[in-house]
Structures are given as C-alpha cells and as structure tokens.
Amino acid sequence: MSNRKPVTLHRLRELHAAGEKIAMLTCYDAAFARVLDEAGADSLLVGDSLGNVLQGRSSTLGVSIEEMAYHTGCVARGNRTAWIIADLPFGSYQESAEVAMRNAALLMEQGAHMVKLEGGGWTAPIVRFLVDRGVPICAHLGFTPQSVHALGGYRVQGRGEAAAEVLRRHSQEMAEAGAAMLVLEMVPAALARELTKALPIPTIGIGAGAGCSGQVLVLYDMLGLGEPRRFVRNFLDGSAGIGAAAQKYVADVKGGRFPDDAIHGF
Numbered sequence: 001m002s003n004r005k006p007v008t009l010h011r012l013r014e015l016h017a018a019g020e021k022i023a024m025l026t027c028y029d030a031a032f033a034r035v036l037d038e039a040g041a042d043s044l045l046v047g048d049s050l051g052n053v054l055q056g057r058s059s060t061l062g063v064s065i066e067e068m069a070y071h072t073g074c075v076a077r078g079n080r081t082a083w084i085i086a087d088l089p090f091g092s093y094q095e096s097a098e099v100a101m102r103n104a105a106l107l108m109e110q111g112a113h114m115v116k117l118e119g120g121g122w123t124a125p126i127v128r129f130l131v132d133r134g135v136p137i138c139a140h141l142g143f144t145p146q147s148v149h150a151l152g153g154y155r156v157q158g159r160g161e162a163a164a165e166v167l168r169r170h171s172q173e174m175a176e177a178g179a180a181m182l183v184l185e186m187v188p189a190a191l192a193r194e195l196t197k198a199l200p201i202p203t204i205g206i207g208a209g210a211g212c213s214g215q216v217l218v219l220y221d222m223l224g225l226g227e228p229r230r231f232v233r234n235f236l237d238g239s240a241g242i243g244a245a246a247q248k249y250v251a252d253v254k255g256g257r258f259p260d261d262a263i264h265g266f
C-alpha cells in the first residue's frame with residue numbers, strides 16, 4: 001500500500017501551480033477504485049459514462065441520480081487517497097440551483113469530494129450557488145455528452161472563431177463562478193492550450209490535447225474495452241495487468257508522454 005496522503009483540493013492546486021500534470025481516470029466500483037488509487041491516480045471520476053460502459057446505453061441521458069449515488073458509494077469504499085469527483089446526471093441540476101444542491105448532497109453523502117456538471121452560460125449561477133454552500137465544482141465544457149442530441153452527435157467543439165469565443169467566455173465564467181476545475185472534452189488542442197494558460201484553475205482534457213493541466217480517460221477505454229477513438233490509448237496493451245496499465249497511464253500523463261497531439265489531438 002502506498003503511503004500517499006489523501007489528495008485534497010489544496011493538493012490539486014499545488015500540483016497545478018507546480019506544473020505537475022493531474023492524472024484522472026473514471027471509476028465506477030470499489031475494486032477498480034482500490035487499484036487506481038494504488039496506481040497513483042490523483043483523481044477518480046465517477047462519470048455518468050457508466051451509462052455507456054456499464055449499462056450498455058447509447059448515451060448518458062438515462063443515468064439517474066440514484067445510480068450515480070450508488071456507484072459513488074462503491075468507489076468511495078474502495079478508495080483511500082484519491083480525490084473523488086461524481087457527475088450530476090442529466091435532469092439532476094438543470095431545473096434550479098436548489099434541485100442541483102439537493103442532488104449534489106446525495107453524491108457528497110456517498111463520499112464524493114467534488115461534483116461535476118456540464119455546460120456553460122446558464123450553469124454559472126448554479127455553480128456559484130453550490131460553491132457558496134460548500135460544494136467543490138468541476139465544470140465540463142466542449143463536447144458535453146448530456147447534450148449529444150442538441151450538438152448533433154459526437155463532434156469536436158470550439159472549431160472556428162465564433163465557437164472558440166464562446167468557449168473562452170464560458171470557461172472564464174466558470175472560473176469566476178467558483179468552479180475549481182474544468183474538464184475540456186473534444187476541443188482543438190491549440191484552443192485547449194490557450195484556455196489552460198488563460199484560466200486560474202486546472203483544465204483536465206479528454207481529446208483536448210497535451211496542453212491541459214491534466215488528463216482523464218474512461219477507464220474501460222484505456223483498458224482497450226471501448227470502441228477505438230482517436231484520443232484514447234490502450235494502456236493494457238503491453239502491460240502486465242490492470243494495475244500496471246494504470247501506473248503506466250499515470251506515469252505517461254505526468255511525464256507528458258500522453259496524449260501526443262500528433263496522434264490523439266484534434
């Protein structure tokens with residue numbers, strides 16, 4: 001067992017200030033939480049991607065807050081030191097800040113240290129409301145899977161000056177509203193790098209290039225179980241097992257060897 005102290009928001013800010021990349025993976029259960037924590041992942045994201053990878057859905061839209069709370073509790077019981085982020089699923093925060101707060105509390109009662117919600121602009125007052133009440137927030141911009149139908153499918157976001165400008169504005173608003181972290185999904189690498197430099201908070205990229213402050217992958221994708229996607233690498237390939245694959249992921253993110261913009265970037 002490693003002797004790492006629990007990763008706190010303060011520690012994540014220290015990593016960011018020191019320029020050390022933050023290594024995050026999604027996680028949905030206790031057994032994997034133990035392995036990923038031991039492998040040195042800074043943060044475990046209980047993503048609503050569990051709707052795709054565990055439940056076999058074609059999108060995340062059908063995932064409920066009860067399911068998110070259940071999986072958050074499973075991860076929290078297996079984890080010892082990693083920072084746990086849990087997704088607010090579709091329909092659990094759009095209605096009002098009060099509803100968002102009630103559902104964030106359900107996740108935090110199960111052991112989440114931070115909650116994540118998707119979208120910019122209209123989300124800023126909700127982020128502020130939750131932050132003021134002691135809920136650390138991770139925002140999520142770029143391709144936001146809960147809006148897959150509105151966005152017209154799985155597409156890179158922020159291409160072209162007008163779309164890039166919206167992302168610049170929304171990311172600044174998220175930081176000003178008090179979000180402590182920002183996931184950027186499927187954003188051109190050059191734009192993600194620019195946003196990362198401009199923001200006071202760490203960015204975590206998935207399909208957003210090497211210029212982000214950290215990286216996240218869906219666990220099952222990085223173990224080679226998902227559909228091949230440009231921004232994914234199979235870390236189990238050539239590793240002695242799942243623990244070794246996770247260690248390699250952490251080492252390659254921290255060492256700047258993953259992602260490689262020429263291979264994984266847009």
Ligand code: KIV
Pocket residue numbers: 026045046047048049050087140183185206216218
């Ligand atoms: O649900 C999830 O796994 C996510 C990541 C893709 C960032 O939101």
